[in-house]
Amino acid sequence: MERTGLSRPMAIALGLMALVWVSPFAWLFGNAFDNASVGRLNWPAEFGIDNFLHAVSGDAGRMFINSLVIAAGTATISTFVGICAAYPLSRLRMPGKNALLWTLVLLRMLPAAGVLVPIYFTAQRAGLLNQLGVMLTLTVLNLPFTLLLLKNFFDTVPIELEEAAYVDGASLWQIVMNIVLPMSKAGIAVVWFFSFTGAWNEFLLPLIFSRVEAGFPMSVGLYAAFGRQGSIDYGFLTAFSIVYAAPAVGVYFLLRRNMNTGFAGVGVKG
Amino acid sequence: MRHQANPWITSNLWLLSAAMLPAIILIGALLYFTGWAFTFSFTDLGLTGRKAVEWSWVGFDNYERLFTRRGGFVDSFWTTVTFVFFSAIVGQSLLGFLLASALRQTYGTLRTVVEVAIMLGWLLPDIVAAFLWSATTSQTGLINSLLIVPFGLKPVNFINDFALPVVTIANIWKGTAWSYLLFVAALDSVPREVIEAAKIDGATRFQRMWMVVLPMIRPHIATNMLFITIWTFTYFPLIFAMTGGGPGKATETLAVFLYNQAFGRGNLGFGAAISVAMLIIVGLLSTVYLRMLKEPK
Numbered sequence: 001m002e003r004t005g006l007s008r009p010m011a012i013a014l015g016l017m018a019l020v021w022v023s024p025f026a027w028l029f030g031n032a033f034d035n036a037s038v039g040r041l042n043w044p045a046e047f048g049i050d051n052f053l054h055a056v057s058g059d060a061g062r063m064f065i066n067s068l069v070i071a072a073g074t075a076t077i078s079t080f081v082g083i084c085a086a087y088p089l090s091r092l093r094m095p096g097k098n099a100l101l102w103t104l105v106l107l108r109m110l111p112a113a114g115v116l117v118p119i120y121f122t123a124q125r126a127g128l129l130n131q132l133g134v135m136l137t138l139t140v141l142n143l144p145f146t147l148l149l150l151k152n153f154f155d156t157v158p159i160e161l162e163e164a165a166y167v168d169g170a171s172l173w174q175i176v177m178n179i180v181l182p183m184s185k186a187g188i189a190v191v192w193f194f195s196f197t198g199a200w201n202e203f204l205l206p207l208i209f210s211r212v213e214a215g216f217p218m219s220v221g222l223y224a225a226f227g228r229q230g231s232i233d234y235g236f237l238t239a240f241s242i243v244y245a246a247p248a249v250g251v252y253f254l255l256r257r258n259m260n261t262g263f264a265g266v267g268v269k270g
Numbered sequence: 271m272r273h274q275a276n277p278w279i280t281s282n283l284w285l286l287s288a289a290m291l292p293a294i295i296l297i298g299a300l301l302y303f304t305g306w307a308f309t310f311s312f313t314d315l316g317l318t319g320r321k322a323v324e325w326s327w328v329g330f331d332n333y334e335r336l337f338t339r340r341g342g343f344v345d346s347f348w349t350t351v352t353f354v355f356f357s358a359i360v361g362q363s364l365l366g367f368l369l370a371s372a373l374r375q376t377y378g379t380l381r382t383v384v385e386v387a388i389m390l391g392w393l394l395p396d397i398v399a400a401f402l403w404s405a406t407t408s409q410t411g412l413i414n415s416l417l418i419v420p421f422g423l424k425p426v427n428f429i430n431d432f433a434l435p436v437v438t439i440a441n442i443w444k445g446t447a448w449s450y451l452l453f454v455a456a457l458d459s460v461p462r463e464v465i466e467a468a469k470i471d472g473a474t475r476f477q478r479m480w481m482v483v484l485p486m487i488r489p490h491i492a493t494n495m496l497f498i499t500i501w502t503f504t505y506f507p508l509i510f511a512m513t514g515g516g517p518g519k520a521t522e523t524l525a526v527f528l529y530n531q532a533f534g535r536g537n538l539g540f541g542a543a544i545s546v547a548m549l550i551i552v553g554l555l556s557t558v559y560l561r562m563l564k565e566p567k
Contacts, residue, residue, distance in 0.1 A: 006376050014372060014380060018387040021443065024406045025390070040410050085293030088286035091279050104297065106556050107304060112504065115545070117538050118306035140296045140303075147293065162278065172282045201395040203507040208533065219397045223511050226401050241398045249393045 028238050037235030051239035059213075060221070060240055066131065067200055067217040067244070073135040074199035078142045079150075079192045086150035087176060101151065104144035112141060112204060120208055134209050138199050146191055153187030154180060193255055197248045218244040304549075311543035317536035325539065332543035343544065345519060346527040347551075350503060353438060353523050358502035361442030363494060366449025371479070374457050385450075392447035400511035403440040404429060429513065433520045437509050444508065445501075449494055456490035457483070492563040499559070500552055524548055 006014070031037040032051050034044035054060065089097060119140075123133045157180050165175050181188070203219040210216050216224065222244060225237055279286070311332055315325040336343040369388070373381045391399065406412045407428035414425040428436050460483055468482045484491070506525040509515070515522035515530055522530070524544065532541025 006372070006380070010372060011380055014369075014384055018384045021384075021387040022390065023412060024402050024443075027405055027412055028402060040415075081292045081296065084289040088290050091276065092286065104300070106553070107300065112506070115300075115303040115307055117310070117532050117541050117545070118303040121306075121538075122303070140299050143293060143296050143300070159276070163276070166276070166278045170278075172278045172285065175278055197393070201397075201507075203395075203397055203511070204529075219395060219507075222397045222401060226404070237401065241401055245394050245398050248395065249390065252389070252393050 028241060031234050032238035032242050034235055037238065051235040052243065054236050055239040055243045060236075060243075062214065063216050063218045063221040064243065066215060067219070070131055070134055070138075070202070070206070070217055071196045071200035073131075074138040074142070075192045075196035077135060078139040078146050078195045079188060081139065082143065082146035082150045082191060083181075083188070086147050087154055087180060089147065090151045090154035101144065101148045105148055108141060108144040115141075116204065116208065123209065129209050129211055131209075131215060134202075134205050135199070137205055137209075138195075138202060142195050142198060146195065149191050149194075150184075150187065153184040153191075157183045189255060193251060196251070200248055307542045307545050307549075310539055311546045313539045313542075314537075315539040315542075317533065317538050319536070321536075322538075328539070332540045333547075335540060336543060336547055343524075343527065343547065346522050346524050349434070349519075349521065350523040350525075352434065353441070353509075353521075354499060354502045357438040357441040358445070358498040359495070361438065362445045362449045362498055362502075365442065366446050366451075366494075367453045369446070369450050370453035370457055371483075374454070388447045388450060391444045394444070396444075396507035397511050399440065399444050400508050403436065403443070404512055407436050430517055433513050433517055437512055437521050440512065441502065441505070441508060445498065449498060452490060452494045453487075456487040459490075460486050489563050492559050496556060496559040496563070499555055503552060503555070504548065 030044055031040075033047055033049065035046040035048040035050045037044075037051070056064065089101075094100075119137055120129075123129050123137070126133075128136065161179050161183075162175050165179055170178070201219065202217075203223065206215075206217050206220050207223070210220055213224075218240070222237065222240060225240075226232060310325075312327055312329060313325045314321055314328045314331075316322045369384065373384060394402070408414070409425040409427050411428075413428065419425055426432075464482060464486070465478055468478045473482065504525050505523075506529065509521050509523055510526050510529065513521045515526040525548075528541055528544045528548070531537050531544060
């Protein structure tokens with residue numbers, strides 16, 4: 001049915017590797033679906049979904065909302081700011097703009113913990129030790145990468161289409177809204193998704209920025225819960241982990257084809 | 271360049287500049303923060319208490335401390351190098367490449383299964399991965415239950431006794447997908463005819479890989495190295511959540527060291543010096559890789 005050029009031992013080895021790779025999940029699911037979980041690697045003793053119900057209600061539910069607000073907010077702000085700047089960047093002649101963008105990307109490669117000190121101080125002064133502060137900071141940190149990606153996508157929109165529209169009397173606004181944006185939809189989706197998952201997974205910033213438990217996103221909540229000594233509610237934590245991991249995993253598989261295109265765009269443009 | 275004469279651009283220069291303004295401000299903030307870190311690395315600024323308000327200039331004291339303190343920066347640097355070398359370069363990059371070249375020959379179910387398996391690790395939030403691996407390597411965890419106890423051995427507390435290897439493996443598990451995807455794209459860019467030609471000329475499998483494919487995908491290798499080295503070098507959440515840098519200082523990589531100094535002990539000035547030192551190291555690494563990217567032999 002398919003052109004399989006793999007030898008049998010090789011295929012078996014690869015299959016085994018995949019099995020080893022997913023094996024840690026056995027424990028996760030075994031406990032999450034066990035109403036009487038004790039954190040051991042067991043078949044569920046009392047199969048049920050009580051843990052999941054706990055993981056989406058009360059405090060846990062609020063953390064989910066916090067994470068969602070931070071992630072969607074960051075992704076939307078950085079994509080919007082990115083688009084506004086990336087189109088002019090792509091179309092205007094500016095000496096050394098690629099060098100500039102790459103320098104910024106490299107600058108962004110510095111440890112987040114490194115700029116954290118000044119960011120923390122500035123946010124404290126500005127009264128931004130809250131979710132808005134987290135979103136703005138993440139946008140600042142994301143922006144070089146967002147700009148580079150979006151500019152690369154806008155570069156691939158054929159200029160001839162814009163010319164034709166201009167000749168037909170379209171304004172800049174119409175050109176951008178009706179030609180450029182629709183044609184770079186895949187790219188924009190990728191950028192939005194990258195920022196979304198980045199912010200959804202972010203741990204360090206909210207750890208330092210969230211002063212009160214009510215503001216914790218799921219990453220900090222999970223860390224706080226499993227770092228706690230004594231009675232750890234494994235059933236709840238495993239279910240909580242699954243709920244926390246699900247959106248990023250789910251959206252990826254929904255957008256898989258776009259992702260790979262976007263990915264090729266990131267990889268090797270130098 | 272070719273776009274310069276486009277009238278819908280040139281007649282709207284002001285509007286386009288205004289659109290770029292928010293981005294310029296935010297980039298300005300990024301530059302400001304970097305400059306700030308540099309400046310305050312010469313002070314004794316503290317997180318709380320008197321030093322938070324009445325800080326003073328201390329010259330190069332913080333930088334001196336980087337090299338004179340035992341169990342400080344230098345040890346942490348070597349821990350980081352070990353971690354990066356084994357988890358990023360040997361683990362993720364080599365494994366990703368081997369997988370990409372093995373799965374290249376097939377498009378079947380097996381490929382999908384392997385891809386989904388390694389992608390799951392990549393997509394999982396850092397903290398969930400940390401939780402999962404803490405559990406897997408615990409005394410009642412998967413490894414002990416399946417591989418140690420059934421052979422009549424005593425359960426091993428991996429996270430305590432083999433902390434650095436455990437976080438290294440966890441990071442390989444988590445990050446291989448990126449290298450894999452990049453190498454898949456790289457190998458797809460090598461024309462099949464070239465490989466066929468080498469085959470006809472009698473090149474062995476190994477020669478084809480070593481002398482034909484690898485030189486052709488050199489830019490991809492350099493890009494991949496650049497990204498994963500720097501990411502791993504500054505990677506924080508997984509290690510911090512699994513071990514907090516311990517036991518002792520066994521897994522205190524530079525990112526964790528920086529956090530512990532700046533926010534754990536409240537030495538913001540010293541923390542800033544650590545981040546400047548990290549920035550310099552990252553900068554040097556990038557130059558090496560970018561050179562690899564630009565100048566073919």
